[in-house]
Amino acid sequence: MVRAERVYKAFGHREVLRGVDLDVARGEVVCLLGPSGSGKSTFLRCVNHLERIDSGRLWVDGELVGYRRKDGRLQELKEREVARKRSEIGMVFQQFNLFPHMTALDNVSLAPVLVRKQARPETRDRSRALLERVGLGERADAYPSELSGGQQQRVAIARALAMSPSLMLFDEPTSALDPELVGEVLEVMRDLARSGMTMVVVTHEIGFAREVANRVAFMDGGVIVESGPPGEVLRKPKSERTRSFISKVL
Amino acid sequence: MAPAAHLEPLAYRPVRHVGRWVGVGALAVVGAMLVNTLVSNPRYQWDVMWANFTTATTLGALWVTVQLTVVSMAVGAMLGTLLAVMRLSPSPLVSSASWTYVWVFRGTPVIVQILFWNFVSALYPQLSIGVPFGPELLHGDANQLISPFTAAVLGLGLNEAAYMAEIVRAGLLSVGSGQTEAALALGLTRLQSLRRVVLPQAMRVIVPPTGNEMISMLKTSSLASVIAVTELLYSVQIVYSRTFEQVPLLLVAVVWYLVLTTVLSIGQYYIERHFARGGGATGASSPWKVLRRSVGQGHVRPQLTGSGGLV
Numbered sequence: 026m027v028r029a030e031r032v033y034k035a036f037g038h039r040e041v042l043r044g045v046d047l048d049v050a051r052g053e054v055v056c057l058l059g060p061s062g063s064g065k066s067t068f069l070r071c072v073n074h075l076e077r078i079d080s081g082r083l084w085v086d087g088e089l090v091g092y093r094r095k096d097g098r099l100q101e102l103k104e105r106e107v108a109r110k111r112s113e114i115g116m117v118f119q120q121f122n123l124f125p126h127m128t129a130l131d132n133v134s135l136a137p138v139l140v141r142k143q144a145r146p147e148t149r150d151r152s153r154a155l156l157e158r159v160g161l162g163e164r165a166d167a168y169p170s171e172l173s174g175g176q177q178q179r180v181a182i183a184r185a186l187a188m189s190p191s192l193m194l195f196d197e198p199t200s201a202l203d204p205e206l207v208g209e210v211l212e213v214m215r216d217l218a219r220s221g222m223t224m225v226v227v228t229h230e231i232g233f234a235r236e237v238a239n240r241v242a243f244m245d246g247g248v249i250v251e252s253g254p255p256g257e258v259l260r261k262p263k264s265e266r267t268r269s270f271i272s273k274v275l
Numbered sequence: 276m277a278p279a280a281h282l283e284p285l286a287y288r289p290v291r292h293v294g295r296w297v298g299v300g301a302l303a304v305v306g307a308m309l310v311n312t313l314v315s316n317p318r319y320q321w322d323v324m325w326a327n328f329t330t331a332t333t334l335g336a337l338w339v340t341v342q343l344t345v346v347s348m349a350v351g352a353m354l355g356t357l358l359a360v361m362r363l364s365p366s367p368l369v370s371s372a373s374w375t376y377v378w379v380f381r382g383t384p385v386i387v388q389i390l391f392w393n394f395v396s397a398l399y400p401q402l403s404i405g406v407p408f409g410p411e412l413l414h415g416d417a418n419q420l421i422s423p424f425t426a427a428v429l430g431l432g433l434n435e436a437a438y439m440a441e442i443v444r445a446g447l448l449s450v451g452s453g454q455t456e457a458a459l460a461l462g463l464t465r466l467q468s469l470r471r472v473v474l475p476q477a478m479r480v481i482v483p484p485t486g487n488e489m490i491s492m493l494k495t496s497s498l499a500s501v502i503a504v505t506e507l508l509y510s511v512q513i514v515y516s517r518t519f520e521q522v523p524l525l526l527v528a529v530v531w532y533l534v535l536t537t538v539l540s541i542g543q544y545y546i547e548r549h550f551a552r553g554g555g556a557t558g559a560s561s562p563w564k565v566l567r568r569s570v571g572q573g574h575v576r577p578q579l580t581g582s583g584g585l586v
């Protein structure tokens with residue numbers, strides 16, 4: 026589903042990704058761990074082309090991200106084509122980034138109507154069902170400012186699901202939440218994983234990684250240092266860097 | 276929970292605001308003097324003023340003023356938004372074109388710009404629309420194409436665009452980059468994200484100064500009198516140059532300008548309230564509330580608003 030080969034990215038002189046290799050199979054849940062500044066967010070942003078990679082190759086669903094191959098050469102995709110591909114990848118942010126001037130329902134309905142040109146009434150029914158699914162059926166008409174952090178993040182997940190993505194990216198979805206609200210968001214993510222969604226989750230929730238992830242990847246200094254089943258990476262990490270990080274987080 | 280008995284009103288002697296009462300007294304005296312002179316000085320000629328207040332000439336001129344204001348403001352807002360978006364473009368060429376426009380139009384007096392557009396026919400006697408360096412599609416005499424009204428709209432509107440560009444730019448910058456990011460991640464294009472996500476939020480920052488610009492435009496439109504557009508000021512000038520009743524005729528203009536600015540202020544309140552959706556504080560009190568409060572009680576009480584801020 027996602028395939029990264031030697032992905033490299035620098036901001037000016039700052040090398041943020043220095044050859045990331047990662048494979049995520051369809052239906053797999055991969056948790057990405059790593060210290061602050063190791064490039065986890067940057068990597069996720071590269072996957073849906075919010076950030077352009079400098080070298081290496083990146084595929085989503087078998088297609089190159091941001092480019093097409095034509096006559097043996099790479100050709101950059103047009104904005105509309107990039108946007109269409111992005112619409113098939115859901116993204117959930119640490120700061121929720123809900124649209125504050127719209128109700129929860131409108132947040133969820135915006136992209137299907139605007140991007141997929143779906144009819145409004147059907148979209149609203151579907152959006153309502155999605156809000157129901159994340160446990161917020163009654164709060165459909167609330168504005169984000171009227172919702173708790175956990176509720177906002179669940180709306181954000183419903184908003185991403187509204188485009189029926191084949192891949193979901195989560196960037197520290199629970200890091201901005203009060204401890205007592207973390208559980209409700211993880212619960213929704215757990216359900217999603219059970220339903221077979223392919224997910225790449227940047228998180229510091231080791232418990233979630235251990236329980237839900239098929240694979241855990243540890244990132245440091247712009248490379249994936251170690252990856253494998255959670256039992257191995259979390260319990261008996263091979264690398265010294267992974268070991269010291271995990272001992273700090275646990 | 277504390278027992279109810281503790282919630283009895285406290286008996287205490289409030290602080291005396293001596294300074295405030297002295298101030299109120301002084302203001303009352305000055306106010307009374309003003310009213311007195313307005314009423315008792317016969318040279319104001321209020322009867323002449325009222326006689327001219329709703330004549331066909333005045334109302335016609337009033338309509339010209341309203342048109343001038345609205346059209347110039349529309350030109351300014353639309354072009355200003357375009358300039359703001361251009362200014363934030365990643366292309367340095369596009370962004371510096373916008374910067375240059377603002378530099379020129381904000382850096383010269385608007386009255387000069389109005390005069391300039393009025394005399395543009397001296398510079399380009401023939402105007403034509405067509406493919407650059409190619410065939411002509413439309414052709415005309417500049418003198419006929421650019422009436423004084425058009426020249427005034429060009430002068431006022433193009434100047435306004437420079438100011439609106441800065442206002443809109445500040446508004447766009449006030450919306451966090453996470454909003455654009457979320458919109459793009461959902462598959463919206465840049466333009467869709469601008470129109471549906473960023474601009475509506477930027478409006479909260481854009482509307483209040485734009486209201487000021489509109490009110491300012493209403494008054495600045497009187498500069499069109501220098502190129503003989505029969506708006507409010509020029510119209511009363513024509514009358515008093517004939518009758519020599521300068522003061523009451525200027526009062527006609529003064530009162531009408533005040534009426535119009537009042538209407539605009541009230542409209543601004545409701546527009547601001549509309550764009551405050553989902554965001555708590557409206558940032559402004561209803562004009563009626565302000566009026567009632569200033570008539571009813573001597574002082575303004577802090578009010579708790581939706582988001583918990585003090586207004």
Ligand SMILES: Nc1ncnc2c1ncn2[C@@H]1O[C@H](COP(=O)(O)OP(=O)(O)OP(=O)(O)O)[C@@H](O)[C@H]1O
Pocket residue numbers: 036039041059060061062063064065066067068
């Ligand atoms: N747009 C940008 N311009 C310049 N530098 C950037 C940009 N985005 C990220 N960086 C830098 O890249 C490095 C990696 O950032 P990134 O956000 O990917 O880290 P992270 O692993 O997600 O960390 P955290 O756990 O703090 O979120 C940081 O040092 C950051 O300062």
Ligand SMILES: [Mg+2]
Pocket residue numbers: 065066067196197
């Ligand atoms: Mg990050």
